[in-house]
Structures are given as C-alpha cells and as structure tokens.
Amino acid sequence: MVRTMSGIQPTGNLHIGNYLGALVNFVELQQQYESFFCVVDLHALTQRPEAAVLQRAVREVAIGMLASGVDPDKATLFVQSHVPQHSELAWILTCLTPLGDLNRMTQFKDKSAQQPENINAGLFTYPILQTADIALYRAERVPVGEDQDQHLELARETLRRFNFVYGETFPDPQTVRSKAPRVIGLDGQAKMSKSKGNEIGLFETADETMLKLRGAKTDPARLRKSDKGTPEVCNIFSYHGYFTSAEQREEIAAGCRSAQLGCFDCKKMLAANMEAVKGPIRERAAVLRSDPARLDDILAAGADKARAAAEATMQLVRERVGLRRKD
Numbered sequence: 001m002v003r004t005m006s007g008i009q010p011t012g013n014l015h016i017g018n019y020l021g022a023l024v025n026f027v028e029l030q031q032q033y034e035s036f037f038c039v040v041d042l043h044a045l046t047q048r049p050e051a052a053v054l055q056r057a058v059r060e061v062a063i064g065m066l067a068s069g070v071d072p073d074k075a076t077l078f079v080q081s082h083v084p085q086h087s088e089l090a091w092i093l094t095c096l097t098p099l100g101d102l103n104r105m106t107q108f109k110d111k112s113a114q115q116p117e118n119i120n121a122g123l124f125t126y127p128i129l130q131t132a133d134i135a136l137y138r139a140e141r142v143p144v145g146e147d148q149d150q151h152l153e154l155a156r157e158t159l160r161r162f163n164f165v166y167g168e169t170f171p172d173p174q175t176v177r178s179k180a181p182r183v184i185g186l187d188g189q190a191k192m193s194k195s196k197g198n199e200i201g202l203f204e205t206a207d208e209t210m211l212k213l214r215g216a217k218t219d220p221a222r223l224r225k226s227d228k229g230t231p232e233v234c235n236i237f238s239y240h241g242y243f244t245s246a247e248q249r250e251e252i253a254a255g256c257r258s259a260q261l262g263c264f265d266c267k268k269m270l271a272a273n274m275e276a277v278k279g280p281i282r283e284r285a286a287v288l289r290s291d292p293a294r295l296d297d298i299l300a301a302g303a304d305k306a307r308a309a310a311e312a313t314m315q316l317v318r319e320r321v322g323l324r325r326k327d
C-alpha cells in the first residue's frame with residue numbers, strides 16, 4: 001500500500017490554517033494510504049521552547065489531530081522524538097547534502113529574520129530532518145503547503161542522490177496538495193500563523209472567534225456599510241469558502257455587492273458556520289484532555305508501529321552506507 005507521511009510542529013496552539021491546510025487533508029489521506037502522522041517535536045527545538053511548554057504543546061497537537069478526525073485505527077499517530085531513527089537518518093542525509101543546496105532555502109532566511117537572537121544550525125539543516133521524516137517511512141505521497149515546495153524538492157534531490165550513490169532505496173516523494181494550501185491570516189496579508197498573531201485558534205470559543213473577526217480586514221474599498229463591496233478581494237469571503245454552503249455564499253456575495261449586507265453581519269454568519277465545525281472538535285478535544293492515559297496509550301502504540309517501520313528502513317540504509325552488516 002502506498003504510504004503518506006506528514007507532521008505538525010508543536011509551536012503554539014493549532015489554528016484554522018492548520019486545520020484547513022493539514023488536518024482536513026490527513027483525515028482524507030488516511031482513507032486512501034498507509035498513513036504516518038507525527039508531532040514533530042525535534043523540529044520545534046529550533047525555536048528553543050521551554051521543556052514544559054514543549055511537552056504541553058506536543059499533547060495539544062496530538063489532541064487536535066485526534067479531535068479533527070485522525071483515527072489511530074487507520075493512521076499511525078506518533079511523536080517524532082519517540083522514534084530515534086529520525087535523528088539517525090537525518091545525520092546520514094546531512095552528510096549527503098551539499099551546503100549550496102541548503103543555502104538556497106528561502107525559509108531559512110525567513111525563520112532567521114523571525115528569531116534573529118537564535119539563528120542556530122538546526123534552522124539551517126531543518127529541511128534535512130524533514131527529508132528524513134519522509135524517507136524513513138518511504139512515503140510516496142507528502143501533503144505540504146505551498147511554502148514547503150522548496151523543501152520537498154530538496155528532499156527529492158537528496159533521496160535521488162542517496163539512490164545514485166548507494167543504490168535504489170527510496171521512492172520519489174510526490175506532493176499532495178490540500179484544498180487550502182495557503183490560508184491567509186486575519187490581517188489579510190500573511191499566511192495564518194501563531195508567530196504573526198493573525199490566527200483563529202481551532203479550540204477558541206465562538207465568542208473568542210467573533211471578537212477576532214470583528215477586527216479582521218475586509219474589502220479595503222468598503223469603508224461604510226453603504227459602499228458596495230467586492231467579495232472576491234475580501235479575506236472574510238475567502239474563509240466563507242471553507243465553512244459556508246454554496247447557497248449562502250451566493251447570498252452573501254449578492255448582499256455585499258449591493259451593499260445590503262454589512263461586514264459585521266457577514267462576519268457573524270462566518271463565526272456561526274466556523275463554530276459548527278470547531279464546536280464538536282473542541283468538545284472531542286476536551287474529552288481527550290480529561291483522559292491523559294488514553295492519549296499516552298494512543299501515542300505509545302503509534303510510536304511502536306512507527307519504530308518498526310523506521311527500523312526496517314534503517315537496517316537497509318545502514319547496510320547500504322556501510323555502518324552495519326545486515327544480519
């Protein structure tokens with residue numbers, strides 16, 4: 001069965017961008033592919049989080065995945081650091097990756113700008129650990145957002161290099177694009193992210209969401225309710241595309257263009273439609289939080305399955321590179 005692999009970094013609470021861009025996709029992918037989904041806590045170390053904060057964030061991301069519909073009976077859900085083979089393969093691939101390839105990664109420059117006081121080597125070699133994450137499970141389908149295209153191309157080049165040097169070992173990982181590859185934040189400009197402070201939290205209540213939506217950017221040309229709007233240029237209308245029925249969207253678009261519908265009412269409709277999705281997720285998350293032992297069991301079982309698959313790959317890799325004879 002074809003495998004898919006993806007991870008979510010435990011930095012800050014999950015938001016609507018994570019849900020639409022990744023989690024919805026995971027739930028679909030687990031029906032078609034042998035799926036490995038992990039909380040990438042090793043990647044999070046590049047931001048040097050406090051230990052307790054990181055541990056809490058790891059659990060919250062796992063809870064968010066489960067509450068959104070990732071089914072541990074269908075997919076292998078685990079924490080990256082519980083499978084030490086990730087680090088082992090990352091080192092082997094690091095030794096195969098030309099410095100020039102990493103120098104071209106634009107995300108390193110972006111991330112360095114975001115944390116100028118902590119430009120560590122892990123930020124630079126981050127895409128190699130991502131390559132190891134994929135390669136360890138010999139995944140052929142990788143769900144990524146547009147901002148990860150360059151890293152996935154680097155992964156393909158690195159794995160082709162490995163195959164050329166050591167013999168055919170890894171398949172070529174192909175991109176699987178979600179229906180929401182780039183969800184813009186409430187500022188209407190940058191991709192939704194916790195670090196930009198432009199996010200709508202997945203676990204936020206309806207009131208909290210409405211409070212944020214009230215200040216969100218709309219059609220910049222619509223200064224008064226009496227101004228006719230252009231829904232196509234409005235970020236709020238783009239959110240309706242994910243949460244609102246086609247019929248209601250048509251009504252909203254018509255009301256916006258004719259100035260019959262004000263932005264406040266439009267946002268109220270959006271908040272209600274978002275709540276219809278977020279409310280049940282929030283409730284399932286609360287149930288999961290109330291039973292930490294169950295979450296521990298799910299993650300332990302996932303780590304066992306992931307380690308078995310990872311070790312099978314590593315035995316082959318160690319033999320190929322000359323680190324250990326195959327028994």
Ligand code: SF4
Nearest residue numbers: 219229234256263266
């Ligand atoms: S009515 Fe809705 S779609 Fe139109 S500008 Fe206001 S928020 Fe945007």
